Amino acid sequence: MNINQNYLKLEDSYLFSTIAKKVAEFTKEHTEKQIIKLGIGDVTLPLAPVVVEAIKEAADEMGKRETFRGYGPEQGYAFLRESIKNYYSKKSVELESDEIFISDGAKSDLGNILDIFGLDNTVLVPDPVYPVYVDTNIMAGRKIIFADANESNEFLPLPDENVKCDIIYICSPNNPTGSVYTKEKLAKWVDYALKNDAIILFDAAYECFIKSHELPSSIYQIEGAKDCAIEFCSFSKTAGFTGTRCGYTVVPKSLIKQGASLNKFWVRRQTTKFNGVPYIVQKAANAVFSDVGQLQIKENIQYYSNNAKIIAETMDKKGIWYTGGKHSPYIWLKCPNNMSSWEFFDYLLNNIAVVGTPGSGFGRNGEGYFRLTSFNNTEKTIEAMKRFSDLI
Amino acid sequence: MNINQNYLKLEDSYLFSTIAKKVAEFTKEHTEKQIIKLGIGDVTLPLAPVVVEAIKEAADEMGKRETFRGYGPEQGYAFLRESIKNYYSKKSVELESDEIFISDGAKSDLGNILDIFGLDNTVLVPDPVYPVYVDTNIMAGRKIIFADANESNEFLPLPDENVKCDIIYICSPNNPTGSVYTKEKLAKWVDYALKNDAIILFDAAYECFIKSHELPSSIYQIEGAKDCAIEFCSFSKTAGFTGTRCGYTVVPKSLIKQGASLNKFWVRRQTTKFNGVPYIVQKAANAVFSDVGQLQIKENIQYYSNNAKIIAETMDKKGIWYTGGKHSPYIWLKCPNNMSSWEFFDYLLNNIAVVGTPGSGFGRNGEGYFRLTSFNNTEKTIEAMKRFSDLI
Numbered sequence: 001m002n003i004n005q006n007y008l009k010l011e012d013s014y015l016f017s018t019i020a021k022k023v024a025e026f027t028k029e030h031t032e033k034q035i036i037k038l039g040i041g042d043v044t045l046p047l048a049p050v051v052v053e054a055i056k057e058a059a060d061e062m063g064k065r066e067t068f069r070g071y072g073p074e075q076g077y078a079f080l081r082e083s084i085k086n087y088y089s090k091k092s093v094e095l096e097s098d099e100i101f102i103s104d105g106a107k108s109d110l111g112n113i114l115d116i117f118g119l120d121n122t123v124l125v126p127d128p129v130y131p132v133y134v135d136t137n138i139m140a141g142r143k144i145i146f147a148d149a150n151e152s153n154e155f156l157p158l159p160d161e162n163v164k165c166d167i168i169y170i171c172s173p174n175n176p177t178g179s180v181y182t183k184e185k186l187a188k189w190v191d192y193a194l195k196n197d198a199i200i201l202f203d204a205a206y207e208c209f210i211k212s213h214e215l216p217s218s219i220y221q222i223e224g225a226k227d228c229a230i231e232f233c234s235f236s237k238t239a240g241f242t243g244t245r246c247g248y249t250v251v252p253k254s255l256i257k258q259g260a261s262l263n264k265f266w267v268r269r270q271t272t273k274f275n276g277v278p279y280i281v282q283k284a285a286n287a288v289f290s291d292v293g294q295l296q297i298k299e300n301i302q303y304y305s306n307n308a309k310i311i312a313e314t315m316d317k318k319g320i321w322y323t324g325g326k327h328s329p330y331i332w333l334k335c336p337n338n339m340s341s342w343e344f345f346d347y348l349l350n351n352i353a354v355v356g357t358p359g360s361g362f363g364r365n366g367e368g369y370f371r372l373t374s375f376n377n378t379e380k381t382i383e384a385m386k387r388f389s390d391l392i
Numbered sequence: 393m394n395i396n397q398n399y400l401k402l403e404d405s406y407l408f409s410t411i412a413k414k415v416a417e418f419t420k421e422h423t424e425k426q427i428i429k430l431g432i433g434d435v436t437l438p439l440a441p442v443v444v445e446a447i448k449e450a451a452d453e454m455g456k457r458e459t460f461r462g463y464g465p466e467q468g469y470a471f472l473r474e475s476i477k478n479y480y481s482k483k484s485v486e487l488e489s490d491e492i493f494i495s496d497g498a499k500s501d502l503g504n505i506l507d508i509f510g511l512d513n514t515v516l517v518p519d520p521v522y523p524v525y526v527d528t529n530i531m532a533g534r535k536i537i538f539a540d541a542n543e544s545n546e547f548l549p550l551p552d553e554n555v556k557c558d559i560i561y562i563c564s565p566n567n568p569t570g571s572v573y574t575k576e577k578l579a580k581w582v583d584y585a586l587k588n589d590a591i592i593l594f595d596a597a598y599e600c601f602i603k604s605h606e607l608p609s610s611i612y613q614i615e616g617a618k619d620c621a622i623e624f625c626s627f628s629k630t631a632g633f634t635g636t637r638c639g640y641t642v643v644p645k646s647l648i649k650q651g652a653s654l655n656k657f658w659v660r661r662q663t664t665k666f667n668g669v670p671y672i673v674q675k676a677a678n679a680v681f682s683d684v685g686q687l688q689i690k691e692n693i694q695y696y697s698n699n700a701k702i703i704a705e706t707m708d709k710k711g712i713w714y715t716g717g718k719h720s721p722y723i724w725l726k727c728p729n730n731m732s733s734w735e736f737f738d739y740l741l742n743n744i745a746v747v748g749t750p751g752s753g754f755g756r757n758g759e760g761y762f763r764l765t766s767f768n769n770t771e772k773t774i775e776a777m778k779r780f781s782d783l784i
Contacts, residue, residue: 001558001591002510003650007657042462052455055672056448062636063444070434070634104496104667111665115531118394135664139507166393199393242462244454245670258395265399272527273503275496278637280447281670 006141013131015361019345026349033353036384038311040375041175041357043240045303047284048296051239054287058280072276075267076102076248080282083289084248093220095250099263101270102277102285105247106205106234111136112273113201113230113249116265121166126157128176128362128369130203133169142167150365155179155323155332159192168193170219171203173210176362176371177332178324183216190219193228199257200229205247208238208301209308210327226252230262237329239288239297246277246285304329307374307381314385318392329374332359336392344370352387398533405523407753411737418741425745428776430703432767433567433749435632437695439676440688443631446679450672464668467659468494468640472674475681476640485612487642491655493662494669494677497639498597498626503528504665505593505622505641506559508657513558518549520568520754520761522595525561534559542757547571547715547724551584560585562611563595565602568754568763569724570700570716575608582611585620591649592621597639600630600693601700602719618644622654629721631680631689638669638677696721699766699773706777710784721766724751728784736762744779 019039027035047055061067075081081097088095103109114136123137127146137144145165147157155177170189172181181189193200202219210217219225234247255262277285287293312325315333322333335344341358348354359369374381411431419427439447453459467473473489480487495501506528515529519538529536537557539549547569562581564573573581585592594611602609611617626639647654669677679685704717707725714725727736733750740746751761766773 001513001589001649003652003654003657004508004510007508007660008652010660044457044460044462046457046460047451047454049455052451055451055454059439059444059447059451062439062447063441065436065438068436068438068632068635070436070632072635104669107667108665116396116399118396121393132664139661139664197393240460240462242667243460243464243671245667257393260395260400262395265395268399268402269531272524272531273500275499275634275637277496278670278673279635280672 004139006139009138010135013361015358019355019357022346022349023355026353030353035353035355036376036380036387037355038372038376038381038384039355039357040373042242042375043237043300043304044375044377045240045300047240047244048288048293048300050287050290050293050296051284054283055280058283062279069279072279072282074271074274074276076100076277077279077282080286083286087289088218088220091218091221093218095220096253099250099252101249101251101266102282103247103249103274104245104277105236106203106232106249107132109232109247109249110201110203112269113266114140115269115273116262117167117199122164123167123169124163124165125169126171127364128155128359128366129169130171130175131362146363148365149177151321151334156181156185158185158188161192164196166198168198168200169203170200171205172216173206173324173328174330175206176330176357176359176366178328178330179332180210180215180327183214183222186216186219187222190222190224190228194224197257198228199255199262200225202229202231204231204233206237206328207233208297209305209329211305212327215327220250220252226254228255230255235285235288238301239285240300241285244281244284246281303378304374307376307378310378310381310385311372311374314388317389320392331372331374333370333372335368335370338368341367341370348388348391352384352391354384354387396531398531401530402527405753407750411747411749414737414741415747418745422745427745427747428768428772428779429747430764430768430773430776431747431749432765434634434767435629435692435696436767436769437632437692439632439636440680440685440692442679442682442685442688443676446675447672450675454671461671464671464674466663466666466668468492468669469671469674472678475678479681480610480612483610483613485610487612488645491642491644493641493643493658494674495639495641495666496637496669497628498595498624498641499524501624501639501641502593502595504661505658506532507661507665508654509559509591514556515559515561516555516557517561518563519756520547520751520758521561522563522567523754538755540757541569541571543713543726548573548577550577550580553584556588558590560590560592561595562592563597564608565598565716565720566722567598568722568749568751568758570720570722571724572602572607572719575606575614578608578611579614582614582616582620586616589649590620591647591654592617594621594623596623596625598629598720599625600689601697601721603697604719607719612642612644618646620647622647627677627680630693631677632692633677636673636676638673695770696766699768699770702770702773702777703764703766706780710781712784723764723766725762725764727760727762730760733759733762740780740783744776744783746776746779
């Protein structure tokens with residue numbers, strides 16, 4: 001029998017294990033210092049009270065014969081798809097319920113969606129990037145090319161007519177750079193995709209951090225996108241569901257490639273290789289869309305946004321070039337004094353006991369950059385920025 | 393861009409939609425008749441009280457900052473892997489925790505595991521069979537061959553040394569036939585796999601229905617299986633989790649193919665394309681392994697087993713040939729009077745308003761057979777068998 005040889009081509013990432021090792025060594029040598037972690041890529045605030053209540057109610061339903069639920073629809077319960085449909089409607093995006101698929105998270109769907117595409121497509125991935133886009137395509141043996149994100153394009157690469165590709169990853173607000181495409185810039189990608197018969201996989205996992213109606217929080221706010229884009233979203237950052245696992249993917253019915261409906265292909269993939277999201281989790285996610293739920297989750301998003309603002313203001317004060325921080329929980333800064341990403345990591349750790357993430361861990365173009373996140377608490381974020389100001 | 397052309401080779405299954413249509417028509421014409429559904433492939437008893445309580449406690453933890461959990465380990469929390477390790481230990485199977493992977497269900501993993509294998513492997517699937525084994529391999533373009541299950545081998549096909557294959561699916565207790573491999577028969581498959589460098593994908597989703605220690609409830613009870621088999625299991629039937637979604641997959645570290653560790657390949661697949669099972673669901677699953685939990689779920693399994701016995705005894709009384717019914721919730725019977733599967737379906741529906749599943753829906757060798765299930769309640773199962781006895 002043969003293994004999938006493509007797996008042998010995957011590179012091991014030592015990014016987070018190296019960070020952990022360096023932090024552990026520092027802690028051992030400097031037991032007196034209070035380390036502040038601004039490298040956290042995970043939410044820290046608890047689930048909203050309406051969500052907790054919804055889980056408990058659903059658990060009670062599951063405990064009674066009359067209200068027990070077995071297998072649910074693989075694509076998700078109608079009540080949740082309807083709520084998401086309404087959520088999009090408020091953004092002036094009209095979807096049909098059966099264009100929305102409930103999943104256990106954007107990461108799963110971003111990987112699994114590749115099942116419905118041929119292996120001979122060329123994939124375009126921005127650099128720096130969330131490593132999953134690259135690794136899932138290496139696993140399938142697809143050709144991968146990169147779009148350079150850098151200071152000159154504010155880490156928002158635009159299409160190059162001379163470069164041909166079939167599958168395009170766009171993440172906006174971006175992880176790790178925090179940069180956000182304007183409607184005009186995003187429209188250039190939609191135009192490119194339509195002209196070149198390409199598909200855009202639009203990762204909108206951080207859309208809840210967008211505070212301006214001028215900026216697109218869904219690619220379907222761009223004309224033509226329903227003919228060339230699949231959108232992935234998640235309750236992970238929106239409602240703190242990183243450990244509760246619920247996301248959704250939009251596959252418009254107008255997406256026809258080589259005469260086939262990608263919506264039907266995705267239905268077939270999901271009904272064959274997936275059995276839906278837990279009923280209790282779907283009820284939890286649905287609670288997010290109630291009026292009280294919206295107020296409660298917005299409080300948490302505002303908390304993280306405020307932390308991001310504290311970090312961004314420190315960069316402004318120090319004249320450090322950065323992206324993000326406004327419509328994103330991430331601040332992507334240029335390391336001062338031409339330090340490399342790891343040099344700056346060591347510099348911050350050794351001098352002020354603040355931990356961030358070296359940009360080089362996200363790709364070649366990340367070298368010389370550094371990511372700080374807003375997921376720690378406000379007190380610690382303020383303290384970290386005070387130390388930062390004193391140091392730099 | 394190119395779609396995955398293999399999807400065009402998938403056949404649509406009209407099995408359950410045709411059943412639904414026929415039942416709807418019958419109901420419309422015979423409003424006075426009480427239909428009894430013995431075609432249900434889903435559990436109907438509620439979650440055990442310990443499970444409901446565990447979900448509520450976990451929800452409370454998630455609602456407090458000090459006990460909130462974000463991203464968990466993709467492979468599952470240590471507490472649940474440890475419980476499963478102990479569960480196997482009681483069956484005289486010694487595993488290491490990192491050979492156990494928590495998933496959202498056996499169906500997902502049975503499909504996703506194929507990621508780690510080459511596309512040029514030949515797959516052997518018994519016929520009749522759970523359709524997912526076939527469809528997931530059609531999607532990947534693999535060559536599929538069938539092993540005939542029939543009356544002469546009691547629907548338990550054995551390996552044929554003249555047939556070469558690389559990936560072998562075995563489901564025991566079987567869906568749809570309810571037949572169970574003995575240790576001796578299963579050992580023949582293990583021997584074949586070891587000799588031919590093949591991998592067995594062992595679907596143990598129904599293992600909880602096995603009541604005899606003589607019958608293998610894990611393939612690892614067979615010597616040599618850790619060198620050739622991956623086992624899939626689930627809380628779906630064990631603890632009524634079909635709508636709560638939790639399963640587990642065992643990938644022994646001794647599984648080395650072409651010099652690569654399949655355990656490491658699966659870790660890589662899961663960490664790249666999956667983000668773990670909800671914390672609340674893992675706590676719920678873990679509650680199943682408490683002493684009270686074991687008592688509560690065994691009560692439910694006994695309830696279904698008793699229904700199966702009622703059906704099996706009716707078949708015995710009528711001299712109808714069947715498999716299953718003893719260590720399985722399914723009874724797979726030979727249609728009386730040489731009726732075809734659909735003829736017998738219509739015969740039961742029109743004469744006694746009892747609904748089952750035509751065996752032909754599970755493969756070529758299912759023609760002339762019929763599946764009854766034990767998932768309805770006992771009163772209705774008794775009533776259905778009373779009507780059956782009067783008719784046949």
